[in-house]
Amino acid sequence: ASWEKQVRHSSTPRRLNGFSVLVTGAAGFVGSHCSLALKKRGDGVLGLDNFNDYYDPSLKRARQNLLSKHQIFIVDGDLNDAALLTKLFDVVPFTHILHLAAQAGVRYAMQNPQSYVRSNIAGFVNLLEVAKAANPQPAIVWASSSSVYGLNTENPFSERDRTDQPASLYAATKKAGEEIAHTYNHIYGLSLTGLRFFTVYGPWGRPDMAYFFFTKDILQGKSIDIYKTHDQKEVARDFTYIDDVVKGCLGSLDTAEKSTGSGGKKKAPAQLRVYNLGNTSPVPVGRLVSILEGLLGTKAKKHVITMPRNGDVPFTHANVTLAYKDFGYKPTTDLASGLRKFVKWYVNYYGIESKPSKGTQRGDESSS
Ligand code: NAD
Ligand code: UGA
Numbered sequence: 001a002s003w004e005k006q007v008r009h010s011s012t013p014r015r016l017n018g019f020s021v022l023v024t025g026a027a028g029f030v031g032s033h034c035s036l037a038l039k040k041r042g043d044g045v046l047g048l049d050n051f052n053d054y055y056d057p058s059l060k061r062a063r064q065n066l067l068s069k070h071q072i073f074i075v076d077g078d079l080n081d082a083a084l085l086t087k088l089f090d091v092v093p094f095t096h097i098l099h100l101a102a103q104a105g106v107r108y109a110m111q112n113p114q115s116y117v118r119s120n121i122a123g124f125v126n127l128l129e130v131a132k133a134a135n136p137q138p139a140i141v142w143a144s145s146s147s148v149y150g151l152n153t154e155n156p157f158s159e160r161d162r163t164d165q166p167a168s169l170y171a172a173t174k175k176a177g178e179e180i181a182h183t184y185n186h187i188y189g190l191s192l193t194g195l196r197f198f199t200v201y202g203p204w205g206r207p208d209m210a211y212f213f214f215t216k217d218i219l220q221g222k223s224i225d226i227y228k229t230h231d232q233k234e235v236a237r238d239f240t241y242i243d244d245v246v247k248g249c250l251g252s253l254d255t256a257e258k259s260t261g262s263g264g265k266k267k268a269p270a271q272l273r274v275y276n277l278g279n280t281s282p283v284p285v286g287r288l289v290s291i292l293e294g295l296l297g298t299k300a301k302k303h304v305i306t307m308p309r310n311g312d313v314p315f316t317h318a319n320v321t322l323a324y325k326d327f328g329y330k331p332t333t334d335l336a337s338g339l340r341k342f343v344k345w346y347v348n349y350y351g352i353e354s355k356p357s358k359g360t361q362r363g364d365e366s367s368s
Pocket of ligand 1: 030
């Protein structure tokens with residue numbers, strides 16, 4: 001296979017020092033950012049992605065191009081392809097897996113439930129089966145989701161809070177992932193760390209997410225729907241900036257315990273851990289929209305509606321004490337500054353002439 005030639009001829013993923021990380025979902029939003037950050041600090045990275053068309057695949061290809069400029073190669077393949085995954089582990093003795101490939105999105109689960117089962121449950125089990133058989137066994141950090149808290153009304157959410165009321169099939173498959181991880185840790189001694197991300201946004205983001213399509217629709221003069229809860233309260237999210245999430249991913253990889261087994265045999269128990277990676281400050285969706293209006297220099301056509309029963313939850317709010325204690329996780333980007341960087345990327349990427357406004361002037365510095 002072409003990837004094999006590439007990988008065998010490059011020293012990148014087979015490092016003698018540092019980590020050698022398989023990043024699944026590397027052409028995705030979080031995966032592309034994490035791959036670049038790992039590579040920048042000197043770790044070896046190999047990506048895997050199936051480039052599916054859940055959202056515009058050309059954006060995934062553009063992220064791939066960006067990664068290839070940094071000598072990061074992405075294998076075009078599916079999590080459910082056991083032979084391919086086994087081959088990858090034969091060629092590269094990965095020390096870690098950063099597993100970010102999944103069918104994301106809360107509302108799309110009503111249209112295509114099977115894709116969630118296929119990628120988030122069957123695909124995850126397939127990856128764990130290959131990891132368990134690998135020698136040495138890699139430590140695994142994987143993306144769970146704030147959606148596991150579902151209709152829980154504790155505020156903020158702590159890792160020990162109840163997660164037995166998922167509001168969407170997406171949330172149910174992410175919760176299932178946590179239970180599945182528990183069994184692979186228990187039986188095979190696999191080191192597994194689950195990260196519950198909270199509504200991540202930023203440059204190179206996902207076009208299916210509200211902040212992204214609100215930006216597009218506001219610029220095109222189309223109306224946007226703003227959800228209110230059934231008791232007419234504002235819906236709020238603990239929007240978390242991508243750079244903060246990347247730091248959390250790398251920090252958790254650094255502190256992930258080594259797996260205790262090898263070649264499918266368990267030696268001693270390794271811990272299964274789960275952490276919140278949020279921003280600790282929920283913002284109502286109406287406020288998100290007014291920040292965007294300011295940055296874009298255009299008023300939105302707002303259509304406020306009662307939240308349809310579509311898998312959404314009324315609010316999310318992370319307590320991140322545990323991630324701070326274990327790997328120093330501390331979010332530092334507020335929504336206004338993070339959105340400014342997103343909008344700057346957006347107008348540049350789509351070649352849009354932005355109206356001069358405070359947030360999008362030429363010469364504005366940006367980290368991404
Ligand atoms: P994304 O859709 O941009 O990235 C996921 C990538 O995985 C995509 O490029 C997709 O092509 C790939 N993929 C999907 N199914 C695959 C399969 N079966 N085989 C191979 N590749 C496959 O999403 P993202 O926002 O980068 O999310 C990354 C992870 O974080 C996901 O697990 C998601 O559920 C989770 N998460 C994201 C957020 C967020 O707000 N972005 C919040 C909570 C959790
Ligand atoms: C996001 C991601 O899409 C999921 O993949 C991820 O797992 C989840 O975060 C998470 O943190 O676990 P969500 O918070 O629903 O899910 O993100 P958006 O789809 O961008 O929605 C953001 C907010 O805007 C929500 O409160 C939603 O109710 C609201 N919204 C969405 C509207 O008001 N109008 C719309 O048309 C769409």
